[in-house]
Amino acid sequence: MSDGGRGAGELYIVATPIGNLEDITLRALRVLKDASLIACEDTRQTQKLLGHYGITTRTVSYHAHNEQERAAELLRELQNGARVALVSDAGMPGISDPGFRVIVLAVEHGIPVVPIPGPAALVAAVAAGGLPTDSFRFGGFLPARRGQRRQTLEGIRDSSQTEIFYEAPHRVKEAIEDVVEILGAARAVVVARELTKIHEEFLRGNAAEVLKALSARVEIKGEITLLIGRAEEKTEVLPRASFRQRLQEIMDAEKLDQKGALKKLAREMGISKSEAYRELQRSK
Numbered sequence: 001m002s003d004g005g006r007g008a009g010e011l012y013i014v015a016t017p018i019g020n021l022e023d024i025t026l027r028a029l030r031v032l033k034d035a036s037l038i039a040c041e042d043t044r045q046t047q048k049l050l051g052h053y054g055i056t057t058r059t060v061s062y063h064a065h066n067e068q069e070r071a072a073e074l075l076r077e078l079q080n081g082a083r084v085a086l087v088s089d090a091g092m093p094g095i096s097d098p099g100f101r102v103i104v105l106a107v108e109h110g111i112p113v114v115p116i117p118g119p120a121a122l123v124a125a126v127a128a129g130g131l132p133t134d135s136f137r138f139g140g141f142l143p144a145r146r147g148q149r150r151q152t153l154e155g156i157r158d159s160s161q162t163e164i165f166y167e168a169p170h171r172v173k174e175a176i177e178d179v180v181e182i183l184g185a186a187r188a189v190v191v192a193r194e195l196t197k198i199h200e201e202f203l204r205g206n207a208a209e210v211l212k213a214l215s216a217r218v219e220i221k222g223e224i225t226l227l228i229g230r231a232e233e234k235t236e237v238l239p240r241a242s243f244r245q246r247l248q249e250i251m252d253a254e255k256l257d258q259k260g261a262l263k264k265l266a267r268e269m270g271i272s273k274s275e276a277y278r279e280l281q282r283s284k
Contacts (some may be wrong), residue, residue, distance in 0.1 A: 015118025019196035048069035125192035188229030194222035228273035
C-alpha cells in the first residue's frame, strides 16, 4: 500500500466525494481498501461509500466531539505500525472538517502524513463559479453571529481577490443581506449549492439579484459555498464638499432625516450604506 517506498505506520488523508459517489480516485479506493482502519467523521455516512465499492475495512469514529481523545488513540495505532486512513463526510479532511489534531500529532511524532487528493467544494465552486480565479482566498465558514459575520465582511470590503466561504443554508439569505448592506448591491456573488449532487445549482449575479432569487424561495436546502467577487477599483464619485451638499439637497427636497437621505445617496452613488456613512465622516 505504501507510496514512494514508505513503510508501515502512516496516516493517509483521503478526500471522498462531496456528492456524486463516482468522484473518487482509484488511489483513494486502494488506500481505503488496504488500510488497517478508517477514521470517519460519521461512520454511517462513510459506510455508504464503502458499501458502494465493496470495502470492508474496519472503521472508527473521529469527529469534533471526540477528536482530542480519539486523536491520541489513533496516534498509538500509528506508532504500532497501523496504516490509518482519515476521511470526513465529504471532501478533504481538515478543510473545515475534523482532522487537524491527529495530523499535527502525527507530524510531531515523525509519522508520515500522506495526502490522497480529490474533491473539495471550494475548488469546484471557484472553478465553475465564473468569478476571477487568478487570486482567491478561502475563509472557512462565515461566523454564525450577525455581528461577527458583518465584521468579517467589513474585512473584505476592499479585497482584490475572490473570497470563498462556506455557509449554512438557513443563514445564507441573511449573509447576502449583509453583503448588500456592507459591500454594496452591485458586488458580484455566486451561491453554489449542492455541488455534484442531483440538485446542483449556481446562482450568479450581483448581490441584489442573488438576494432576490433567494428571497423568493420558501426554503433553502443543501450545502452552500459562497463566492464574493473582488471590489471594483474606486474613484471618488463626488468631491467631499459636494457629497455633503448633495446629502443636504436630498434631505431638503424629500424631507428626510440624515439617515434616510444617506441611504438614498448611497443608492444613487452605487455604494453601500456603510461606505456612504464613512464618506460622510471623512467629509466632516
